[in-house]
Structure formats: C-alpha cells, structure tokens
Amino acid sequence: MALLGPDLALDPLTGDLAMSGGTFYLQTSPRQAVSIAIRFFVGEWFLDRERGVPYYEQVFVKSPNLQHVAALLRAAILAVPGIGELTQFTFQLVGRILRVTWAATTDAGEIGPVVEEVGL
Known part of the structure; x- marks a missing residue:
C-alpha cells in the first residue's frame, strides 16, 4: 500500500x-508513513475502500489467527516507500488494543524501535 505524497505532520x-503559530507542516518521513499505514483501517478512505488493515474483519475478532495478523502488519509496514527491511517486529493484542513495536532500515538509516497502538 504505497501512500501518496507528503502528509500533514502529526x-x-x-x-x-x-x-506551530497556526501553521500546519508537511511531513514525508517513513516513520510517520508507517504510523499511518498501521492505523489505516480497510474501508476508511473513500477513494479506495480496499486499502488498509482489515482490523474489524481479521484482527479485532474472537480468536484471531495471530500468524495472519503478523503477516498483515508486516505487509503494511513493508509497503511504505523508503522502508527497506524490518529489523524488529513484535505485537501484542490485548482485548481491543493492538500494540505494535517495530524497527526498520530505510534509505536514510535506521528507524526505531517505535511503538504504535491501535484500538477500538
């Protein structure tokens, strides 16, 4: 899932x-792009309802397939432009909270480890 161009800085x-001072800034960092990719639910973007992670359908369900969840999250991270390889990846799914810890190599060097949370 390649993300399109720069995003507003988060x-x-x-x-x-x-x-800052009433001005919004643009951001093109792979770290922020990964954060957006991890938090992006399928069906959320009106221009492409297929993009995103299928959280409602496959993650936040009773007895999810954890290997499949790991594959979905890894794929979302690795699809971000500029991400070379994951050097660290773990996740915890507790109730309605998903905590993803990741680190990666990029064109500009190492990122991470970074902790992202997604919840319902």
Missing part, C-alpha cells in the same frame, strides 16, 4: 496534527 506522541 505529533508522534498524540497523533494530532502538528502545528
């Missing part, structure tokens, strides 16, 4: 739009 702690 605060890495809150996930809110980052702004």
Whole structure:
C-alpha cells in the first residue's frame, strides 16, 4: 500500500496534527508513513475502500489467527516507500488494543524501535 505524497505532520506522541503559530507542516518521513499505514483501517478512505488493515474483519475478532495478523502488519509496514527491511517486529493484542513495536532500515538509516497502538 504505497501512500501518496507528503502528509500533514502529526505529533508522534498524540497523533494530532502538528502545528506551530497556526501553521500546519508537511511531513514525508517513513516513520510517520508507517504510523499511518498501521492505523489505516480497510474501508476508511473513500477513494479506495480496499486499502488498509482489515482490523474489524481479521484482527479485532474472537480468536484471531495471530500468524495472519503478523503477516498483515508486516505487509503494511513493508509497503511504505523508503522502508527497506524490518529489523524488529513484535505485537501484542490485548482485548481491543493492538500494540505494535517495530524497527526498520530505510534509505536514510535506521528507524526505531517505535511503538504504535491501535484500538477500538
């Protein structure tokens, strides 16, 4: 799932739009693109309902297939432009919270480890 162009910069702690003095900034970092890819639910984008991670259908279900969940998340991360390989990847699924820890090599060097949370 290649993401399109730069995104509005997000605060890495809150996930809110980052702004300074009333100005929004654009961001092209692979770290933010991975964060967006991990948090992107299938059906969320009106221009392509097939893009994203099928959280409702395959992750946040009773007795999910954890190997399949790992494959879905790895694929979402590796599809981000600029990500070379995952050097660390773990996840925990507790109730309605998914915590993903990842690190990767990029064209510009190493990223991570980074912890991302997705919840319902």
